Amino acid sequence: MMISNGIEDEEKWLAEGMAGIQHNAFYLHRALDSNNLREALKYSALLLSELRTSRLSPHKYYELYMRAFDELRRLEMFFKDENRHGCSVVDLYELVQHAGNILPRLYLLCTVGSVYIKSKEAPAKDVLKDLVEMCRGVQHPIRGLFLRSYLAQISRDELPDIASEYESEGDTFMDAVEFVLQNFAEMNKLWVRMQHQGPLREREKLDKERNELRDLVGKNLHVLSQIEGVDLEIYRDTVLPRVLEQVVNCKDELAQYYLMDCIIQVFPDEYHLQTLETLLGACPQLQSAVDIKTVLSRLMERLSNYAASSPEVLPEFLQVEAFTKLSNAIGKVIEAQVDMPIVGAITLYVSLLTFTLHVHPDRLDYVDQVLGECVKKLSGKAKLQDSRVTKQVVALLSAPLEKYNDIVTALTLSNYPRVMDHLDAATNKVMAMVIIQSIMKNNTCVSTSDKVEVLFELIKGLIKDIEGTSTDELDEEDFKEEQNSVARLMHMLYNDDPEEMLKIINTVWKHIMAGGPKRLPFTVPPLVFSTLKLVRRLQVQDGDVAGEEVPATPKKIFQILNQIIEALSVVPSPELALRLYLQCAEAANDCDLEPVAYEFFTQAFVLYEEEVADSKAQVTAIHLIIGTLQRMNVFGIENRDTLTHKATGYSAKLLKKPDQCRAVYACSHLFWVDDQDGIKDGERVLLCLKRSLRIANAAQQMVNVTRGSSGPVTLFVEILNKYLYFFEKGSPQITGAAIQGLIELIKTEMQSDSTTSNPASDAFFASTLRYIRFQKQKGGVMGEKYDPIKL
C-alpha cells in the first residue's frame, strides 16, 4: 500500500507548487496595488521559492516556471516605475540581493537587471556580465537551466546590438555576443550534467527529460544568430569557435548531436560555407556514439539546397573547395569512428553525392571519387546482407541517374560497377532494373559499344546467373519482367553508324550468350530484330558499297544472325528460332541475297523437321513458312520449287485432316503471287485447291464414320472462298462452273440429314453467297465474270 504512483505524486506536487504560487501571488498583487516595495519583494521571493522544488520532471517544472514567469512580468512593470516604489534602480538592484535564498534572489536580480539596462543608468554590458556571472550560483541542472533561460528571455530585447538603442560607445554587440556565449556555455554544462545524476537504470527517462530541455539550450544559438552584428567575420572568428569548443568539450553525445544540428540549422548557409573547415574539423572530435552522419547529412542537405537556390552562389562553393573539404571530413569521421556501422558510412557518402550532384553537376570526377571512397569502404567485406545498407547503396547508385537523367553519364563512372558488385544478387537486380527504367524513361540512347559494355556489366545481374544464387527461388513473373526489360533495353542501344552499331550488336551478343537457356528466349529476339534493323538500314543506304573490307555488310550480319539464332538451340526453343529464321529470310530476300535466304529457309525446315513435334506448333509453323515463302521473290525457279514442294509436302502431312486441308489450300498462294512479275501458276493453284477439297471430303467422311454425323461444312466454305479469290484474280483454271459445283456441294452437304448444323459455318456460307450476289449485282467486269454462276 506504500507504493505510490510516481506520476500521481508528481501531479500532486505540481498542484501544491501552483497553489503556493497562487497564494503568494495574491499578496504580491496586493502589495503591488498599494505600491509597497518591501511587501512586494517579500512575497515575490516567497512565490519564487516554489521553484526550488526538486521533485518535478522538466515538463512539470516548466508549467510551474511559466506560472511564476507571469508574475515576474507584473513585478517588472512595478520595478520600472520608480514613482511607485520610490527606490532608484541602483538601490533596487542591491535590495533584491538581500534575499537569503539564492534562486528567488537571482530571479529577482535578473528582473531588476532588465529594468536596470532599460534605464540606461549603467552600461548594458556590465549588468549583463554581472547577471550571467551571478547565475553560477545555481548548479542544479533543471533549476539552473530555467533560471538562465529566464535570463536569456528577459535580456533578449536589451542586447546591445548594432543599431539597437543599447548600443553605445562602450557597449557593442560584441558584449552581447559574449554574454550569450557565456550563458550558452553555462547552460550547456548544466544540461550535460543532468546525464550524471540519478541511477543508471533511469538513463532512458533521463534522456527523455534532457530532450525536453534541449531547446532551452539551443535557444541561445538562435539568439546569437539573431544578433545583427554577428557577420561572417565575427561568426568565423568568435562565435563558431567558442560554440564548438563547448560542443566538443562537453563530451556528451546527446548534446553534441543536438548542438551540431542546431548550429547547422540556425546560422545562414553562406556562413557554413565559409567556415566549413572549422565546422567539419569538430566532427571527428565528437563522441563516437554521436550520430555524425545525420549531422553531416543535414549540413550537406542544407548546402545542396543553398546551391540550388540560386546559381550566383555556386562560385562560392568552388572558391572554398566545399567538396574537397566535405570529402576529407567524411573520410576523417569514418576513420575516427571505428565502430560506425557500414550503413552510417554509406549514408554519409549518399549525402556527399547528393551535395556534389547539386553543387558540381559538371564534375563527374567528384561523383566517381565518392563512389570510389565507397568501394574502398566496402572492399574486403562480404556481400552486403544488411537491408539498410543495401538501401543506402541503392540510393547512392540511383542519385546520379536521377540527376543526370542519362545513364550514359553514369557509364563513364569507373567506380559505379564496382559499387554495384557489393550488392547482393537481389538488390543488384533491383538496381539494374532502376538503371533500365531510367534509360527507358528518358529515352536515352546508348550509342557506343564501350558504353554498352559498361552498361551490361552494370546490369549483369539480369543478364546472367550470378554464382552462388540458387535459381529456384526466383519468382517466375519477376524473372519475366526483368527479362522483358532487358529486351526493351536492347532497342535503346543504337548508333547511326553501321560499324559502331555492329560493334554494339557484337557486344550485346557476347553478353547475352552468357545468359543461359532461361534468358535466351527473351534476349535473342530483340537482338535479332535490332540487327535486322541494321540490315535494312544498310540496304536502304547503299546498294553499291561493295568494299570487301567494310565489316558491316549485310552478308556478314546475316552470318552473325545465323549464329545468334543457333544459340537458341540450347534452350531449346525451335518455334522461336523458326520464326526468327523466317524473319531473317525475309530480310535477306529484301537484300537480294538468295543463298542467304535459302539457307535461312533450310534452317527453318530443318527445325520443323527435327524439332517441332507438337502438332499444333507444326500447324502454326507451317503457316508461317507458307506466309513467308509466299512473299519471297529472290529465289530462282529451282530453289523456289524445292521450297514450295517442301512446304506443300509438309502441309499434306499434318496430323489432323482439317489442318492438312487448311495448310494445303494455303499453299495455293505459293503459286500465285499477286504482283507485277510474281509467279502465276493457275494450274498448280487448282491442284492445291482440289487436293484440299479431297482432304476436306475425307475429313467429312471420317467424322461421319466415327461420330455418325457429318462435321460442319466450314472447310468447304473456306475452300470456296479461296476459289472465289483466285477466280477474281483471274486464274484461268478456276472457272465459274467449278465454283457453281462447289456451292452445290456445300448446299447438299448442309441439307444432308446427318449433318449437324453449325451456326458459324452457316453464317459463313450465307455471307459468302451474299458476296457473290453482291458482285453479280454490282455489274462491271467483275459482275460479268460472276454472271454465269447461278445461285
Add this chain to the structure above:
Amino acid sequence: MNYIIGAFKPACHISITFFDGKSRKQVPSKKENGQTLMVPLFQSQENIVGKISIEPVSGKKVEHNGIKVELLGQIEMYFDKGNFYDFTSLVRELDIPGELYEQKTYPFEFSSVEMPYETYNGVNVRLRYVLKVTINRGYAGSIVEYQDFVVRNYTPPPSINNSIKMEVGIEDCLHIEFEYNKSKYHLKDVIIGKIYFLLVRIKLKNMDLEIRRRESTGSGANTHVETETLAKFELMDGAPVRGESIPIRLFLSPYELTPTYQNINNKFSVKYYLNLVLVDEEDRRYFKQQEITMLRLAETS
C-alpha cells in the same frame, strides 16, 4: 528605597534635554522591556551639553539635600543582573541643598568625555551610557531620572586589509578554495568572493555563507561564550562539479552587526566569523569558519 515614591505620585517631574537634541542624530535603542525608542547618538570625546529641568508637582515644595547629574558608562552582565559595573562615572553638582518651589532649569556640560566603548546589547552582556539625575532627599528617598544615549565610535578605514584566501578539504572527497576579498569589513560593506571547487566527490545539495557572532563574557574559568548566527545566505543551489566557481556577494547592511569588540574593559569580547557551510544530500554539513574584523566607518552622509 523608592517605595514611597512608588506609592505616590512623584513629587516632581525631571526632564533632561540635550543642547543639540533637535539636530543630533537619533538611533533606535532597545529597552529592557523590549520597547524600542529613539535616543541621541554620541561618540567619544564629544561634549555632552544640555539642561535639566525640574518641575515640582503643582503647589508642592521639594526639599532636597542637593541635586547632581552623573554620566555613567556601565557594563551589566546578565548572569549578574542588576549589578552594574561603572567604567565611566562623571558627576556635576547642580544645586546645593535647599527647597524647590517652582520649575528650575540647570544647564550642565561634560566636555570631551572619554567614551571608549560603544553601546552594546548582547546576549549575556549590556554596555550602556546613561545620564543620571539625582535629587537627594534624605529620609524621603532620592528622586532619580535616567536618560540613555548611544555611543558609537568610528574608525578610519584600515590601511592594510588583506583578502582571506584558503584551500580546505577532506582528502579525496572535497577540495575547495575560497576567497573573501577582505579580512576587515565595515558595517555597510559587501563581501565579495568566490568558491572554487577543486575536487567534488560528494553529492552536495547546497552551500550557505553564515555570519556568526561570538560573544564571550567573563574571564578565566568563568568565561561564557555565546554564538549567534546572524545571517544565513544561500550561495549555491545544487551540486557543482570540479572546476566550477561560485560567486559570493553578500551585502552586510541588512544585518544588525556591530564592530568587533576586543576585550572590553576586561569584561567581554564580540567577534565575527564567516562560516562557509556545505550540505550534502544526506544533510551532512561541512564547514569552515573564518574570523573577520568588523569595524564602523564614519558615515559620510
